[in-house]
Amino acid sequence: MSYRLGFPPYANVAPLVRFLEGEGLEVVHAPPTALNRLLLEGEIGLSLASSFFYLTHQEALGLLPDFSVAVLGPVYSVNLFHKKPLSELRRVALTTESATSVALLKLLLEEAGARPEYRREEGGLELLEAYDGVLLIGDRAIRAYAGLLKALPETPHALPSAFGALEVTDLAMAWFRRTRLPFVFAVWAYRLEDPPPKAVVQALRRARRRGLAQLGEVARGEAERLGVHPALLEHYLWNFRYHLEEPDRLGLKAFAEALGLPFQPSFYSA
Template structure:
């Protein structure tokens, strides 16, 4: 029997969950969300952070840990549409290939804003703005791109600008909050229903999360150094996340399902 395999995206926002994880009886696999989603559904992973869009589309096949999420109430800072024209005037938008959730959320929000641009999946960063009206970046790419535009780090995160050198920055989580007044859940811990993870693995994840949040400053400094951004920016970025799938987050996940025309019938991990 192969060892259990647990999937994590290679992004700074999951560092508090994985930095102090001590793999005993299981191995950790890092891959972009779209890859992790596919491997989970194929049975190549036993437990994974799965994008909320993938989970909602395949929830009849997947179980859910009841107390884990990667969610935000308000700005997320790492799911950004960088654009040069007003949202309603967008004609051509470059999409990340890493996250189906962010793409689905963008299309939903832009349609409601009256925009129906042509979407093109491609690789690249802000240089794509030379041929597109907007580019969607997520995760570490979005953080680095935003940090590179900042002339300085303001004293308070409330002063972080959304217009920089002719580039507008639309935070999709902020747009979702204005629409619903709810958190947006970007990822959940999911497993195939017929193969729930053993309790010691779930307990190891909980211990790692507890230690990661208790030592968030240390985690932030490490991730800031890895990405080459200011530690204060990374610290604020990480403390903004909600990692426990509390009731507001569940309501946000249900609202996303409803907006997509999908049911919400979660099967939670049996404690």
């Protein structure tokens, strides 16, 4: 019987899954909201789970202590595209793929003095015809942003955040300005009553080590898949923090506190 692992179908997990090898492992690709459901239902044994989902189900879930998908500063793939200043937003379209990004957006907009009407919508930047802002995540956000660039600057510090009347607010960067901490978008979670075999965790560590060692190759493959410049994807991927180190744990704790939730993780110890 195969052991099922859940991965969202996004470029930022490519360094973790590209070289994953192990006898009896089956990878399930699905959006974070679907993976969260499959994990709780026991359809997958171990999954990259969105932080919001984990924090709201801590009593049922355990964590791998050294895995995360986090950033310190801009993430480039969790973006609010908007036509008005944040404080003036009245109608915002939300991604249907992630509860974490939605929770972070609502927190940031409330602090900016905005309480817009939110609606879950499928689509991309065309939604701006009916909304003041649209929240896009993952590959869709990368493609949308890359499509706005007329040319790739020599340094990522020169990447623009405004395109005429259209502004792009990177939610992870907004979180950093607020807290000076990383933002953790996902963690490896499992049901407490069914921890993963040690061999599965070791296979994940080997895959991550190889993926990070060959990041240029991973970036070129993902750039070709998405139809964007390889240099943009390379910078995107090297910006991530994949090890849930102490700053990341502090960032996750700060997110829990901002949501009014406890932070009492149960870490895998096998």
